[in-house]
Amino acid sequence: AQTVTQSQPEMSVQEAETVTLSCTYDTSENNYYLFWYKQPPSRQMILVIRQEAYKQQNATENRFSVNFQKAAKSFSLKISDSQLGDTAMYFCASAVTIANAGGTSYGKLTFGQGTILTVHP
Amino acid sequence: DVKVTQSSRYLVKRTGEKVFLECVQDMDHENMFWYRQDPGLGLRLIYFSYDVKMKEKGDIPEGYSVSREKKERFSLILESASTNQTSMYLCASTNGRSSGLIYEQYFGPGTRLTVT
Numbered sequence: 001a002q003t004v005t006q007s008q009p010e011m012s013v014q015e016a017e018t019v020t021l022s023c024t025y026d027t028s029e030n031n032y033y034l035f036w037y038k039q040p041p042s043r044q045m046i047l048v049i050r051q052e053a054y055k056q057q058n059a060t061e062n063r064f065s066v067n068f069q070k071a072a073k074s075f076s077l078k079i080s081d082s083q084l085g086d087t088a089m090y091f092c093a094s095a096v097t098i099a100n101a102g103g104t105s106y107g108k109l110t111f112g113q114g115t116i117l118t119v120h121p
Numbered sequence: 122d123v124k125v126t127q128s129s130r131y132l133v134k135r136t137g138e139k140v141f142l143e144c145v146q147d148m149d150h151e152n153m154f155w156y157r158q159d160p161g162l163g164l165r166l167i168y169f170s171y172d173v174k175m176k177e178k179g180d181i182p183e184g185y186s187v188s189r190e191k192k193e194r195f196s197l198i199l200e201s202a203s204t205n206q207t208s209m210y211l212c213a214s215t216n217g218r219s220s221g222l223i224y225e226q227y228f229g230p231g232t233r234l235t236v237t
Contacts, residue, residue, distance in 0.1 A: 004163075033224045045211065045228035091163060095224045100171045104217045106152045107224030111163035 002027050002094050006112035013082045014120050020067075021077045021115050023092030033095040033107065034068065036077045039114075040088040048090070051075065082119045089114045124148070125229040127212055133235045140199040142232050144212030151217030153195035154179075154226065155187060158209040170195055171217060202236045209233050 003026045013019035025034065036048040051059045051068050058066050063083075067076045079086055091114050095107040128143040146153065152171050156164040156179075166179030168187040176187050184206060188196045195214075199206055213226040 006163075009161075035224070037228075043209070043231045045213075045231075047225060050225070100169075100175075100177060102171050102175055104151065104171055106169065106171060106215065106217060107226075108166070108169075109164075109224070109226060111165075113161055113163045 002029075002032075002096060002108075002110035004092055004094050004110050004112040006090075006092055006115050008115045009113070010116045010118070012118045012120060013079075015082055015084060017082055018078060018080045019082055019117065021079075021090055021092075021117065023075045023077070023112055025073050025075060025092070025094045025110075025112075027073075027094055027096065029096045031097065034066075034075045035093045035095065035109070036064070036066070036075075037091045037093060037111075038086075038088045039091065040085075045091070049077070079117075084119050084121060087117060087119045089116050091115075125212055125214055125227050127210075127229040127232050129232050130230060131233045131235075133237065134199075134202050135237055136203060138199075138202050138236075140202050140234065140236075142197040142199075142210055142212075142234070144195045144197070144214075144229055145193055146195075146212075146214040146227070147193065148214060148216075148227065149192070150214035150227075151192075152215045153189065154213040154215075155185075155195070155197045156211045156213065157181070158211055158231070164211060167197065202234075204236050207234060207236045 034051045092112040155167040170189040186198045212229040
């Protein structure tokens with residue numbers, strides 16, 4: 001079974017500053033993926049960044065980067081130069097491959113509890 | 122542009138009513154999902170479908186059923202709504218053919234269901 005824990009229910013940051021959101025996970029799988037999703041107040045969830053567990057290099061996407069510590073099962077998200085549009089709920093998720101009865105596969109996501117990030121002007 | 126739509130943003134129903142939540146995706150995705158989102162619990166998988174008429178239970182299927190008659194449409198059904206089913210419901214879809222893409226789920230805007 002997969003578990004994902006986000007221990008920070010709420011965070012706040014000033015515009016242009018840097019903030020780090022924490023996430024820990026537990027899995028018995030060797031092959032898995034990790035994700036950060038963003039859910040703005042309009043509620044449409046979008047993918048921010050993904051990390052393949054077999055890759056040692058931390059993923060980056062513009063102002064968003066991760067600190068992936070595989071041994072510690074930690075996957076934190078760093079947002080640099082925070083912008084007002086970064087205000088949202090952020091979810092950390094792990095994914096493993098599940099074979100279904102139809103012979104294809106899907107990625108089963110397990111989500112953390114979420115962290116509400118507020119960026120102040 | 123990738124698009125997943127849900128039939129309603131807000132819905133209010135009475136206890137005991139039959140409720141249908143519909144989701145449509147225009148990406149020709151094989152896999153579709155229904156989640157419920159509750160404060161402090163994150164998203165939990167209710168049901169999953171990998172093909173037309175095919176479905177599998179997720180982590181919390183009790184009290185729900187689903188229907189997938191066409192590839193682009195996936196419906197969540199509450200046979201007899203109860204107050205503990207008041208929640209935000211999110212639909213998602215993903216490519217089922219490419220191993221590199223099966224993990225990236227695209228979400229709809231959500232339906233806020235209130236059962237009174």
